[in-house]
Amino acid sequence: MRVTVNSDKCQGIGMCEERLPELFEIQRGGYAVVLQAEVPEGLEGEVRAAVARCPTGSLSLAD
Amino acid sequence: MTHATPVLARAVPSPSPLSFWAKTGREKDEIYQVLRADHPVSWQPPAEGSMMPQQGDDAGYWAVVRHADVITVSRDPETFSSARGIQMEDVPDDISEAASSFLATDAPRHTHLRRLVSSAFTPRRLRTLEGQLKVEAKTIVDQLIERGDGGDFVRDLSARLPMWTVFTLMGVPESQRLRVAETAAEMVAWADEDVQAGREPAEVLHEALLSLISTGLNLAEERRRNPQDDLLTNLVQAEIDGQRLTDEEISAFFVLLSVGGNDTTRQTTSHAALALTEHRRQREWLMADFDGRIGHAVEEMVRWATPVMTFRRTALRDTVLNGQEISEGDWVVMFYQSANRDETVFDRPWDFDLSRDPNPHVGFGGGGPHFCLGYQLAKTQLRIIFDELLHRVPDFEVADPVRLRSNFIDGITSMPYRLNLR
Numbered sequence: 001m002r003v004t005v006n007s008d009k010c011q012g013i014g015m016c017e018e019r020l021p022e023l024f025e026i027q028r029g030g031y032a033v034v035l036q037a038e039v040p041e042g043l044e045g046e047v048r049a050a051v052a053r054c055p056t057g058s059l060s061l062a063d
Numbered sequence: 064m065t066h067a068t069p070v071l072a073r074a075v076p077s078p079s080p081l082s083f084w085a086k087t088g089r090e091k092d093e094i095y096q097v098l099r100a101d102h103p104v105s106w107q108p109p110a111e112g113s114m115m116p117q118q119g120d121d122a123g124y125w126a127v128v129r130h131a132d133v134i135t136v137s138r139d140p141e142t143f144s145s146a147r148g149i150q151m152e153d154v155p156d157d158i159s160e161a162a163s164s165f166l167a168t169d170a171p172r173h174t175h176l177r178r179l180v181s182s183a184f185t186p187r188r189l190r191t192l193e194g195q196l197k198v199e200a201k202t203i204v205d206q207l208i209e210r211g212d213g214g215d216f217v218r219d220l221s222a223r224l225p226m227w228t229v230f231t232l233m234g235v236p237e238s239q240r241l242r243v244a245e246t247a248a249e250m251v252a253w254a255d256e257d258v259q260a261g262r263e264p265a266e267v268l269h270e271a272l273l274s275l276i277s278t279g280l281n282l283a284e285e286r287r288r289n290p291q292d293d294l295l296t297n298l299v300q301a302e303i304d305g306q307r308l309t310d311e312e313i314s315a316f317f318v319l320l321s322v323g324g325n326d327t328t329r330q331t332t333s334h335a336a337l338a339l340t341e342h343r344r345q346r347e348w349l350m351a352d353f354d355g356r357i358g359h360a361v362e363e364m365v366r367w368a369t370p371v372m373t374f375r376r377t378a379l380r381d382t383v384l385n386g387q388e389i390s391e392g393d394w395v396v397m398f399y400q401s402a403n404r405d406e407t408v409f410d411r412p413w414d415f416d417l418s419r420d421p422n423p424h425v426g427f428g429g430g431g432p433h434f435c436l437g438y439q440l441a442k443t444q445l446r447i448i449f450d451e452l453l454h455r456v457p458d459f460e461v462a463d464p465v466r467l468r469s470n471f472i473d474g475i476t477s478m479p480y481r482l483n484l485r
Contacts, residue, residue, distance in 0.1 A: 011181065011434070012181035017186050026187075028182050030178030056430070
């Protein structure tokens with residue numbers, strides 16, 4: 001499973017980082033960056049929740 | 064512009080009169096309930112008591128009272144614009160521009176400004192503030208205990224940590240803090256007679272705004288000359304694509320922080336204290352496992368209080384919302400307190416239930432690009448202040464809140480307390 005950030009939509013709100021700091025980080029550009037290309041095993045559920053809860057709808061799943 | 068003139072159905076109850084806003088939360092919700100069930104998107108006459116009555120035959124707004132519709136509006140900024148003002152009642156243009164900063168802008172300007180600010184307001188940076196917040200919270204409760212009964216819960220507790228936080232982030236010197244705090248309070252209290260003291264509402268707002276802007280400009284200038292390790296310095300130095308914030312933009316952000324970052328958290332603290340007094344079992348439940356339960360509890364405190372009651376958008380095109388046709392140019396007002404009592408979303412919505420889970424409240428907004436910038440900071444402050452207060456003054460009580468008259472902020476201006484220390 002891979003997750004990507006639409007950096008145009010992202011406002012750096014940080015809910016994704018709050019939920020999964022090992023996977024998401026709001027960096028100096030003011031938007032989220034995905035820290036690992038492949039979602040670690042066991043985190044798929046949390047990642048799906050993060051995608052659903054993103055207030056700007058900036059996260060997408062691939063695979 | 065074609066405009067299908069909506070018919071004002073007399074049977075539809077209205078949150079427009081001033082008298083509506085003097086009601087208690089429950090009383091207001093009796094009206095919201097009818098609207099949620101029978102008129103989820105209803106045309107209403109202009110908000111009464113406006114400092115600037117809305118012009119024209121089109122005057123009025125669509126009242127959006129359901130949780131799902133508040134979210135729809137919030138997440139569609141291309142249809143529902145913030146750039147033509149975000150208050151339920153009309154505010155003079157110059158005030159609106161200066162006071163709203165990036166709150167009342169759309170993409171791309173909004174994106175640009177918010178990015179510059181949020182790049183300095185990161186979760187990680189805010190985490191470094193936590194240690195200082197705990198120290199300050201301890202001092203606040205020390206002083207409350209030392210003072211004993213007879214004070215004012217709002218002045219002596221609720222107002223203090225949020226104010227300290229904003230001032231620390233923006234580097235406001237000690238000598239200016241009290242004056243700035245009072246001025247910030249006037250920014251939302253324009254309709255309140257005690258605050259007016261003989262002045263017109265617009266005058267109150269104007270004076271307060273000028274004062275805050277001037278303070279903000281001085282602070283920005285000072286930081287350019289003498290950079291410190293604080294948020295304000297990050298703001299003056301922040302650069303994206305070679306662009307920096309102007310001093311005016313920084314100053315507007317300061318005004319925004321003084322209201323949005325200060326008043327809201329204070330109000331939630333006061334409302335939560337009242338709820339913890341009126342619902343003792345909830346307090347007991349929380350204290351049985353404070354560290355494990357405060358996370359959930361804080362979300363419920365925000366849902367319960369929902370201090371920001373309304374924000375407005377303007378339709379940029381003809382559209383349909385929950386089956387209701389909306390014309391280009393129409394005002395659309397979101398009622399967050401109604402959304403946060405939506406019985407189709409929240410089980411027993413009028414239960415103050417600190418264990419509520421899930422709790423998809425919209426107290427920080429319905430989503431979209433304007434979602435509350437300071438939401439994590441707000442939750443952290445609430446956690447820290449109640450940690451200190453509930454552990455050291457476990458039997459405190461508050462009562463008889465004096466309420467702010469406003470169609471924007473659900474405010475408690477003062478409230479007596481009893482410490483009940485053993």
